[in-house]
Amino acid sequence: MPYKCQCPSQRIKTHNLKVRSMFKACDGRGTTKIFLSIIYTKIPHQICQHSQHSTPICRSGKCEIHRKCSLMSSLALTPFKAGLFVGKSIIVTGGGTGLGYAIAKELVSLGAKVVIAARRIEVLEAAASEMNKSSQRGGKIYVCQCNVRNEDDIQKLVTFALETMGGIDGLVNNAGGQFVSPVENISARGFKAVVETNLLSCFMLSKEIYNRWWSQQEDRKRSGSIVNIILANKNGFPMMAHSGAARAGVENLTKSMALEWIGRGVRVNCVAPGIIYTESGFANYGEMAGAFLSSVLPCIPAHRCGTAEEVSSLVVFLLSDAAVYITGQNMGVDGGMGQGTIPLRPQDHGASLLPVYGELPMKARL
Ligand SMILES: CCCCCCCCC/C=C/C(=O)SCCNC(=O)CCNC(=O)[C@H](O)C(C)(C)COP(=O)(O)OP(=O)(O)OC[C@H]1O[C@@H](n2cnc3c(N)ncnc32)[C@H](O)[C@@H]1OP(=O)(O)O
Numbered sequence: 001m002p003y004k005c006q007c008p009s010q011r012i013k014t015h016n017l018k019v020r021s022m023f024k025a026c027d028g029r030g031t032t033k034i035f036l037s038i039i040y041t042k043i044p045h046q047i048c049q050h051s052q053h054s055t056p057i058c059r060s061g062k063c064e065i066h067r068k069c070s071l072m073s074s075l076a077l078t079p080f081k082a083g084l085f086v087g088k089s090i091i092v093t094g095g096g097t098g099l100g101y102a103i104a105k106e107l108v109s110l111g112a113k114v115v116i117a118a119r120r121i122e123v124l125e126a127a128a129s130e131m132n133k134s135s136q137r138g139g140k141i142y143v144c145q146c147n148v149r150n151e152d153d154i155q156k157l158v159t160f161a162l163e164t165m166g167g168i169d170g171l172v173n174n175a176g177g178q179f180v181s182p183v184e185n186i187s188a189r190g191f192k193a194v195v196e197t198n199l200l201s202c203f204m205l206s207k208e209i210y211n212r213w214w215s216q217q218e219d220r221k222r223s224g225s226i227v228n229i230i231l232a233n234k235n236g237f238p239m240m241a242h243s244g245a246a247r248a249g250v251e252n253l254t255k256s257m258a259l260e261w262i263g264r265g266v267r268v269n270c271v272a273p274g275i276i277y278t279e280s281g282f283a284n285y286g287e288m289a290g291a292f293l294s295s296v297l298p299c300i301p302a303h304r305c306g307t308a309e310e311v312s313s314l315v316v317f318l319l320s321d322a323a324v325y326i327t328g329q330n331m332g333v334d335g336g337m338g339q340g341t342i343p344l345r346p347q348d349h350g351a352s353l354l355p356v357y358g359e360l361p362m363k364a365r366l
């Protein structure tokens, strides 16, 4: 069956899809809809994973879209004007992988100096050398090994950032994580590890920068923006109760810091991602991740995971001066997840027409 790419810039016919099943359904108002279930037969070309193409397209290397995609993937995707972060210095914890990587990459492409910090120095170094290729107008990535659960490491990170960048304008508390377990099996040590990783770290690093930099402004010219990455856990978070509790703590801490520090020009906000596909993040869950994806995708109103770029653009906005009147907020990036109560409207379980901003593999969509 000929297949037409939905890409807005160009339409290409491929002949690699065949109809697996076809069924009719009545919508209750006399209209019959036909649903097709298709499978890929032979795929001589790879599937394009670029943002604008939520459907498979030719990747033979000969087609124009493929050429453009290859060029664009080495650059950061950003809706912001070039040079927006020139002269700005920002710390991104967990900046060597996943969401942190996307945020750091977008910032450096806008001219920022960025320190990325995490435990694995080799991962940070590899990421920095890759991201520095996207750097624009003096933007640069620096790396600092740091376990955010350790207060000495936090102090060293702030010293390093002040010495290398000459100041700190923004902080993204992104490093974090948890393991999957029912409440009754979590040990006190395990619970503490997750609280330290996600909540204590955020308190320690924000406070350290405030005390050593933002509160030291004699001329009141310094200002700052903190963005705390939490979870979409408006309700409980079964199987990750420790993380749900820790992130709820971060959300409340955010409001207190926002109110206490507003007079010093420091804003503090949270970003709460839903299910965002990052290879590194999902790798933490091994084989469970695949099963989790297939059960969760039909329940996400967008019928797909989010992309790291979709989170990054909000974080970058909150770090920017365009967000100076926004503080103490928690903003979701979750494809509508968590906004409903009872699912009175039946799920149609088809792919969504919502476009994708950034890169998303086919397995992370319905
Ligand atoms: C359904 C599919 C969902 C699929 C995915 C669904 C995702 C939904 C949305 C969320 C996505 C993400 O967050 S993606 C990001 C995920 N990234 C991460 O999680 C990376 C960071 N995480 C971590 O480093 C770890 O999870 C964390 C516990 C925080 C720290 O681990 P460490 O080993 O460094 O900690 P330690 O201090 O050595 O260990 C302390 C104790 O923690 C406990 N512990 C540590 N790992 C454990 C484990 N895997 N299982 C049990 N217990 C564990 C033990 O009791 C340890 O004590 P002893 O027994 O005495 O040793």
Ligand SMILES: NC(=O)C1=CN([C@@H]2O[C@H](COP(=O)(O)OP(=O)(O)OC[C@H]3O[C@@H](n4cnc5c(N)ncnc54)[C@H](OP(=O)(O)O)[C@@H]3O)[C@@H](O)[C@H]2O)C=CC1
Pocket: 093, 094, 095, 096, 097, 098, 099, 100, 117, 118, 119, 120, 121, 123, 146, 147, 148, 149, 174, 175, 176, 177, 178, 197, 229, 230, 231, 232, 272, 273, 274, 275, 276, 277, 278, 280, 281, 282, 284
């Ligand atoms: N992906 C998703 O669906 C969602 C993710 N989140 C949160 O977003 C953040 C980023 O997730 P994602 O990018 O997907 O996953 P990753 O696993 O790629 O990111 C976690 C990062 O945190 C760093 N990190 C973990 N523990 C520590 C520590 N003790 N000290 C310093 N750095 C640490 C890791 O580096 P290293 O191991 O080298 O230290 C890694 O770079 C996390 O807080 C995650 O919980 C929230 C909701 C959904």
